[in-house]
Amino acid sequence: MSIQSFIPKQRTLMGPGPSDVSPQVLSALSRPTIGHLDPLFVGMMDEVKSLLQYAFQTTNPFTIALSAPGSAGMEACFVNLVTPDDTVVVCVNGVFGVRMTENVKRLGAKLVVVEGEWGRAVDPQALEKVLQENPSANFVSFVHAETSTGALSDAKTLCEIARKHDCLTIVDAVTSLGGVELRVDDWGIDAIYSGSQKCLSCVPGISPISFSERATEIVKNRTHPVPSWFLDQSLVMAYWSGEGKRAYHHTAPVNSLYALHESLLMLKNEGLENSWARHKAQHQALAKGLASLGLEFIVPEEERLPQLNAVHIPEGVDDVKVRSYLLNEYNLEIGAGLGAFAGKAWRIGLMGYAARSENVALCVSALKDALQK
Numbered sequence: 127m128s129i130q131s132f133i134p135k136q137r138t139l140m141g142p143g144p145s146d147v148s149p150q151v152l153s154a155l156s157r158p159t160i161g162h163l164d165p166l167f168v169g170m171m172d173e174v175k176s177l178l179q180y181a182f183q184t185t186n187p188f189t190i191a192l193s194a195p196g197s198a199g200m201e202a203c204f205v206n207l208v209t210p211d212d213t214v215v216v217c218v219n220g221v222f223g224v225r226m227t228e229n230v231k232r233l234g235a236k237l238v239v240v241e242g243e244w245g246r247a248v249d250p251q252a253l254e255k256v257l258q259e260n261p262s263a264n265f266v267s268f269v270h271a272e273t274s275t276g277a278l279s280d281a282k283t284l285c286e287i288a289r290k291h292d293c294l295t296i297v298d299a300v301t302s303l304g305g306v307e308l309r310v311d312d313w314g315i316d317a318i319y320s321g322s323q324k325c326l327s328c329v330p331g332i333s334p335i336s337f338s339e340r341a342t343e344i345v346k347n348r349t350h351p352v353p354s355w356f357l358d359q360s361l362v363m364a365y366w367s368g369e370g371k372r373a374y375h376h377t378a379p380v381n382s383l384y385a386l387h388e389s390l391l392m393l394k395n396e397g398l399e400n401s402w403a404r405h406k407a408q409h410q411a412l413a414k415g416l417a418s419l420g421l422e423f424i425v426p427e428e429e430r431l432p433q434l435n436a437v438h439i440p441e442g443v444d445d446v447k448v449r450s451y452l453l454n455e456y457n458l459e460i461g462a463g464l465g466a467f468a469g470k471a472w473r474i475g476l477m478g479y480a481a482r483s484e485n486v487a488l489c490v491s492a493l494k495d496a497l498q499k
């Protein structure tokens with residue numbers, strides 16, 4: 127067998143990520159690779175920082191794009207901020223909340239879990255109660271947009287409660303950034319991480335993160351080194367900032383950062399509010415179409431994520447058969463259920479460039495065909 131160049135099919139990506147990447151972003155990706163310390167590249171990194179500050183709605187100087195996927199962004203927040211002396215409250219309402227608890231356990235900190243229902247938003251009163259019972263708690267973490275279930279939590283209120291109890295907040299915005307309202311400074315979020323391949327519609331493998339002044343102070347004043355060398359942000363800070371001189375830390379994924387720059391520029395040109403509104407409008411159109419097929423949402427209407435639509439698989443319908451049919455006949459990818467919803471739900475993404483009318487129409491008609499078959 128001779129191995130030849132790999133040329134993938136043109137798919138429509140409507141799963142939980144990666145989402146469709148626009149031709150504009152793919153074309154940015156193929157521009158000439160230059161050195162990662164080339165003054166031209168350093169100038170572009172500065173623009174990525176400022177575009178990310180816009181996307182996050184923050185003035186945090188420490189706002190960068192980590193050279194690794196969203197999972198590394200999660201780990202970077204925990205590993206830099208949390209020590210064995212800390213008590214971390216984690217709100218769990220899906221797979222990614224569970225992953226946060228794994229991070230806390232591995233760091234040897236005290237873990238307190240706010241057990242939530244899968245498919246529902248985090249209950250602010252449950253957080254309030256846990257914080258009253260645990261006065262030593264100094265961190266609160268939660269997932270803004272739980273991609274495993276399609277539930278959107280009220281990040282603003284959760285951060286208010288955390289702050290009232292003198293806790294710093296660590297927020298997962300992997301799926302929320304660019305798709306729903308998110309205001310890092312107004313809501314007082316201390317550490318936040320996202321991913322390039324969800325509503326930013328960029329290629330996978332980059333994690334935008336931002337630390338508030340309070341979080342940055344913790345990193346600077348640590349007495350023990352961060353247990354991960356690669357994710358130690360005190361070292362990464364010298365690479366992403368430092369007027370004029372940048373210290374080599376690792377080789378940035380140069381072309382992927384061109385792509386991120388382009389996707390963030392597209393977001394800026396569209397306008398954040400417009401992007402949030404577009405996701406909502408496409409979600410409403412999709413919800414109508416899904417209802418016409420008799421498909422039911424897992425999450426109650428007021429807690430639904432526009433960019434991730436989780437529906438119950440109807441009785442007697444073969445999950446794998448339907449998804450394979452969509453992929454083979456329509457080049458359409460939708461997501462399988464994850465964790466507690468494995469085999470029981472489909473997750474239909476409307477993220478970034480994928481949140482368009484033609485995708486909604488394709489998904490509804492293809493699903494209709496598949497269900498009839």
Ligand SMILES: *Cc1c(COP(=O)(O)O)cnc(C)c1O
Binds near residue numbers: 222269272330331
């Ligand atoms: C996708 C996702 C992650 C993980 O991101 P990767 O880039 O796959 O590592 C974390 N949290 C949430 C909410 C996600 O949707």
